[in-house]
Amino acid sequence: MTQEQSFEITESIPGGAGSFFTRFATFRGRARRAEFFYVNLTALILIALTAFPVGFAAGFLASYLGIQAGAEKYVTWLMSSVFLIPIISASVRRLHDIGASGWWTILLAVPFLNWAFFLFLLFKKGKP
Numbered sequence: 001m002t003q004e005q006s007f008e009i010t011e012s013i014p015g016g017a018g019s020f021f022t023r024f025a026t027f028r029g030r031a032r033r034a035e036f037f038y039v040n041l042t043a044l045i046l047i048a049l050t051a052f053p054v055g056f057a058a059g060f061l062a063s064y065l066g067i068q069a070g071a072e073k074y075v076t077w078l079m080s081s082v083f084l085i086p087i088i089s090a091s092v093r094r095l096h097d098i099g100a101s102g103w104w105t106i107l108l109a110v111p112f113l114n115w116a117f118f119l120f121l122l123f124k125k126g127k128p
Contacts, residue, residue: 019035023089024089025085025086027092035093035094051075051076052076058075091105097127
């Protein structure tokens with residue numbers, strides 16, 4: 001099965017979430033809108049389930065031990081950055097699907113513009 005044929009699998013929630021784990025560092029190929037959406041949704045859910053509770057616990061522990069306040073920000077940031085590679089790789093593959101260069105992913109680093117760029121990638125129809 002080629003990469004182009006594997007995209008029908010990702011039209012469901014389990015397929016899209018599975019793509020988060022199986023293609024997390026694949027920058028070649030294409031990603032349809034559903035795969036792009038489910039990869040980002042999976043990352044958001046995993047961040048909510050891991051980074052925020054761990055960050056909260058780190059902040060509680062830091063205040064209990066008398067360590068500098070704000071330690072929870074660093075832990076949350078560190079755990080959230082783990083999900084950066086899968087999000088970038090899905091964005092690059094999504095750009096390939098609409099016929100654009102993957103280097104346009106740099107726009108995700110621009111504040112406020114990144115949300116418009118995300119919505120553009122989410123709703124732009126891919127090329128056949």
